[in-house]
Amino acid sequence: MEVEGKEIDLPSSARMAENLDRTSKIPLNIAVTGGSGNGKSSFVNAFRGIDDNDDHAAPTGVRETTIEVKEYPHPNYPNVIFSDLPGIGTTKFPASKYLKLVGFKKFDLFIIISVDRFTENDAKLAKEIKKMGKKFYFVRSRVDIDLQSEQRKKDFSEQKTLAKMREDCVKSLKEHKIESQQVFLVSNHHIHLYDFSLLQDTIERDLPDHMKDALLLQRCSVCVTLNILFTLHQTFLECKIIGFLGVIVVAYQKNVSTNLFPLF
Ligand SMILES: Nc1nc2c(ncn2[C@@H]2O[C@H](COP(=O)(O)OP(=O)(O)O)[C@@H](O)[C@H]2O)c(=O)[nH]1
Ligand SMILES: [Mg+2]
Known part of the structure; x- marks a missing residue:
């Protein structure tokens, strides 16, 4: 991309958006x-x-x-x-x-x-x-x-x-x-x-390849969004599991018996 006559390197997400905009016009x-x-x-x-x-x-x-x-x-x-x-x-x-x-x-x-x-x-x-x-x-x-x-x-x-x-x-x-x-x-x-x-x-x-590129890029943007959502979901689950394990360990260490963990 050119800014004030100078070629600057775009971050990959911006490059993809630029590609999408260009190919979506084919x-x-x-x-x-x-x-x-x-x-x-x-x-x-x-x-x-x-x-x-x-x-x-x-x-x-x-x-x-x-x-x-x-x-x-x-x-x-x-x-x-x-x-x-x-x-x-x-x-x-x-x-x-x-x-x-x-x-x-x-x-x-x-x-x-x-x-x-x-x-x-x-x-x-x-x-x-x-x-x-x-x-x-x-x-x-x-x-x-x-x-x-x-x-x-x-x-x-x-x-x-x-x-x-x-x-x-x-x-x-x-x-x-x-x-x-x-x-x-x-x-x-x-x-x-x-x-x-x-x-x-x-x-x-x-x-033909140039038209396939347009469709692939469109699919690709959907994949990127799905990947981000999947990663967020995984992180959320991991946090929940770590939190859950943490509560078990603390409860065990303190030898606390709660309604939630009647076994301890
Ligand atoms: N059940 C069924 N009806 C269809 C199908 N394709 C078209 N039709 C019906 O056939 C009639 C003619 O369809 P249309 O698309 O207008 O045909 P055209 O003249 O070739 O554009 C309409 O009443 C459609 O609802 C199909 O795959 N299954
Ligand atoms: Mg018709």
């Missing part, structure tokens, strides 16, 4: 795309940890509600921006012009959402994104609904049903010449279940 633009009604807006809300009924939520519903690209920053990390894209293949957004119409260049990575199987449009989109040298992730939403309907069958097994869903998705991608692709099974209404956290971890792992 934007990360995530596009959420796929067919109309597939759960794109619900996914944006789920990833941001926002309820569908919240004032800041992306509107969701059974009818197509997204007719333009709309940006939703993460409430804790405003540099992480989710763009809720209109459904691919609608009259206003035909597949052939989709990427151009939504301004694909500004996005760092893409989430392609389907229900059931992936379509030709999804595959076309993935191929175009690959050509741009950018990352994409196939997500199959509404897993909870399908599991619920399968539950009525005798010999129902959640594991087997999930495996079948995955197999069907991979098969549909192969039919459109997309080989050995990982598919994440999610429920936007139950993000602690299925592959939601695996998807979050995978995205984080795949991020």
